Amino acid sequence: MKYNNDTILRLFESALDQLQTPEEPELLYTPIIYSMSGGGKRLRPVLLLLSVDAFGGSVEEAVPAALAVEVFHNFTLLHDDIMDNASMRRGKPSVFAKWGGNVALLSGDTMLIMAYKCLARVKSENLQRVLNIFCDMAAEVCEGQQYDMDFETQTTVSAEEYIAMIERKTSALLSGSAMIGATLAGASDDDIKKIYRFATELGLAFQLQDDLLDSYGDECLGKKIGGDILEGKKTFLMIQAMRMATHEEREVLATTHLNKQLSDAEKIALVKSIYDKYDVKRYTEQQIEVRFDRALLALDTLSIAGERTQHLAEFARNLMGRKK
Amino acid sequence: MKYNNDTILRLFESALDQLQTPEEPELLYTPIIYSMSGGGKRLRPVLLLLSVDAFGGSVEEAVPAALAVEVFHNFTLLHDDIMDNASMRRGKPSVFAKWGGNVALLSGDTMLIMAYKCLARVKSENLQRVLNIFCDMAAEVCEGQQYDMDFETQTTVSAEEYIAMIERKTSALLSGSAMIGATLAGASDDDIKKIYRFATELGLAFQLQDDLLDSYGDECLGKKIGGDILEGKKTFLMIQAMRMATHEEREVLATTHLNKQLSDAEKIALVKSIYDKYDVKRYTEQQIEVRFDRALLALDTLSIAGERTQHLAEFARNLMGRKK
Numbered sequence: 328m329k330y331n332n333d334t335i336l337r338l339f340e341s342a343l344d345q346l347q348t349p350e351e352p353e354l355l356y357t358p359i360i361y362s363m364s365g366g367g368k369r370l371r372p373v374l375l376l377l378s379v380d381a382f383g384g385s386v387e388e389a390v391p392a393a394l395a396v397e398v399f400h401n402f403t404l405l406h407d408d409i410m411d412n413a414s415m416r417r418g419k420p421s422v423f424a425k426w427g428g429n430v431a432l433l434s435g436d437t438m439l440i441m442a443y444k445c446l447a448r449v450k451s452e453n454l455q456r457v458l459n460i461f462c463d464m465a466a467e468v469c470e471g472q473q474y475d476m477d478f479e480t481q482t483t484v485s486a487e488e489y490i491a492m493i494e495r496k497t498s499a500l501l502s503g504s505a506m507i508g509a510t511l512a513g514a515s516d517d518d519i520k521k522i523y524r525f526a527t528e529l530g531l532a533f534q535l536q537d538d539l540l541d542s543y544g545d546e547c548l549g550k551k552i553g554g555d556i557l558e559g560k561k562t563f564l565m566i567q568a569m570r571m572a573t574h575e576e577r578e579v580l581a582t583t584h585l586n587k588q589l590s591d592a593e594k595i596a597l598v599k600s601i602y603d604k605y606d607v608k609r610y611t612e613q614q615i616e617v618r619f620d621r622a623l624l625a626l627d628t629l630s631i632a633g634e635r636t637q638h639l640a641e642f643a644r645n646l647m648g649r650k651k
Numbered sequence: 652m653k654y655n656n657d658t659i660l661r662l663f664e665s666a667l668d669q670l671q672t673p674e675e676p677e678l679l680y681t682p683i684i685y686s687m688s689g690g691g692k693r694l695r696p697v698l699l700l701l702s703v704d705a706f707g708g709s710v711e712e713a714v715p716a717a718l719a720v721e722v723f724h725n726f727t728l729l730h731d732d733i734m735d736n737a738s739m740r741r742g743k744p745s746v747f748a749k750w751g752g753n754v755a756l757l758s759g760d761t762m763l764i765m766a767y768k769c770l771a772r773v774k775s776e777n778l779q780r781v782l783n784i785f786c787d788m789a790a791e792v793c794e795g796q797q798y799d800m801d802f803e804t805q806t807t808v809s810a811e812e813y814i815a816m817i818e819r820k821t822s823a824l825l826s827g828s829a830m831i832g833a834t835l836a837g838a839s840d841d842d843i844k845k846i847y848r849f850a851t852e853l854g855l856a857f858q859l860q861d862d863l864l865d866s867y868g869d870e871c872l873g874k875k876i877g878g879d880i881l882e883g884k885k886t887f888l889m890i891q892a893m894r895m896a897t898h899e900e901r902e903v904l905a906t907t908h909l910n911k912q913l914s915d916a917e918k919i920a921l922v923k924s925i926y927d928k929y930d931v932k933r934y935t936e937q938q939i940e941v942r943f944d945r946a947l948l949a950l951d952t953l954s955i956a957g958e959r960t961q962h963l964a965e966f967a968r969n970l971m972g973r974k975k
Contacts, residue, residue, distance in 0.1 A: 436759075
């Protein structure tokens with residue numbers, strides 16, 4: 328293999344720098360440049376390119392597809408920020424906050440079209456398969472977002488419903504990226520299924536860990552603790568607690584974020600006291616382990632030599648913030 | 652040729668009836684079905700299929716591409732209605748009014764993805780070219796919408812700027828459809844350029860006529876007269892009047908729609924009195940003729956036999972509401 332996680336990221340960033348947009352209309356394209364240059368970890372294109380490399384394909388030829396998934400990801404952020412009324416994104420004002428809803432809407436639409444324009448550079452012989460995977464992945468992300476919004480007004484959400492939602496909202500873009508990479512490298516259908524499994528489970532582990540860190544994360548990491556609790560979000564932790572709690576506790580879980588007599592710190596402490604009573608933290612950690620193990624196991628079953636999967640395994644560990 | 656305008660519309664409608672969407676999430680897909688079954692003249696898919704037929708291609712095989720342009724067109728309506736705050740569409744409540752902005756946004760996104768999913772059914776040998784035409788066309792439509800919104804806050808808009816805007820907002824989807832049809836039928840690059848010219852000029856003639864009818868249309872047609880004037884829209888008529896008017900008249904043109912002391916009828920009469928003074932109606936009619944003639948002329952220069960273009964010419968006349 329010619330690349331590792333760092334060199335592949337550099338290759339991708341330099342391709343991204345060369346991505347051209349027209350200069351006018353300015354209000355359409357300036358927000359796109361702003362959004363694309365706003366940093367981000369480029370997880371999806373890196374996973375796509377690592378997947379190409381693992382299966383012995385040409386990483387250079389796969390760059391347009393990698394651009395497509397990254398442009399798509401940034402499109403979802405523009406539109407999500409409209410729906411969530413979010414003023415900040417990656418520590419900067421969101422496009423929505425900076426230019427307003429109409430600009431974020433139309434610039435987002437244009438980014439979705441740009442993503443497909445990148446995809447059109449995929450070699451003709453692979454284009455149909457890749458286009459189908461991309462469309463299915465993209466539709467799943469929208470479905471996930473809709474379920475997530477549905478949950479806000481739904482009284483109860485089951486763990487199964489929640490997993491089905493994040494499988495779409497978080498995992499689909501990772502698994503789609505990995506599958507596109509494998510497809511471009513000419514992997515077998517069986518290997519494509521396995522790399523799909525790898526990325527799906529990894530995405531679930533990642534999202535569950537995200538939920539966990541929001542309530543139990545290390546303050547040193549700079550992330551504010553308890554944001555989900557203050558929003559009354561139905562996270563995996565909340566859903567587990569709801570499942571086990573008494574009738575009275577369920578009422579507390581459902582309404583604390585609306586309670587005007589409590590400070591933020593008191594709200595967080597109150598909800599976490601119920602989480603702690605039912606050992607929700609440990610249960611979530613176990614679930615993360617199960618998903619992460621399944622992801623790595625899926626890698627081991629690929630038909631390629633073990634050492635070819637080492638960068639994918641490293642990607643998975645990096646994503647989860649693990650050394651080994 | 653196997654089809655005429657009527658039979659091709661029926662073929663398309665029956666394909667549209669068979670277009671499948673998942674059942675869930677309901678709030679994502681119900682608005683899509685509502686939007687797609689809301690009628691409309693199916694102009695773009697019909698033009699695409701007529702173009703295929705004119706060049707001797709397989710109309711049946713082109714149906715997925717025709718579905719793609721129609722789904723795309725309906726996607727633009729969903730998002731335009733958000734941007735324009737529009738409560739009605741084709742005589743029914745808009746998706747925006749019925750389900751709210753977030754639903755219209757996300758269902759619209761999903762329709763754009765669905766359009767590409769339809770396109771993925773195009774034969775592999777044509778897919779790359781068709782995908783490129785489609786993406787360029789789609790981006791132009793967004794650019795046109797942005798220019799149109801820019802004009803609202805721009806003090807002056809030149810006739811050239813206006814034509815450049817409607818070339819994108821109105822013509823691009825027609826010309827893109829015609830080009831995709833010709834491409835699928837294996838037309839030469841030269842013929843594809845000419846059919847692009849045909850549809851572009853036709854789109855311009857159509858939009859200028861739309862502007863004209865809004866101020867001078869026949870009340871019998873059931874369309875309310877003067878809507879553009881009451882909105883203060885910078886239509887082709889307004890731009891021409893502005894160009895020729897005195898300083899005082901320009902002030903009247905620019906501010907009448909905001910004047911709270913006038914009734915709607917008085918506002919319309921006042922603006923039209925300035926239009927009439929400068930013969931704006933006749934000038935616009937002439938421009939429509941010029942564009943329509945150019946469209947038909949472009950058809951005559953195609954390399955195919957004259958009788959093969961008869962249905963395209965009929966399409967053009969129907970679009971303009973003309974008998975001959």
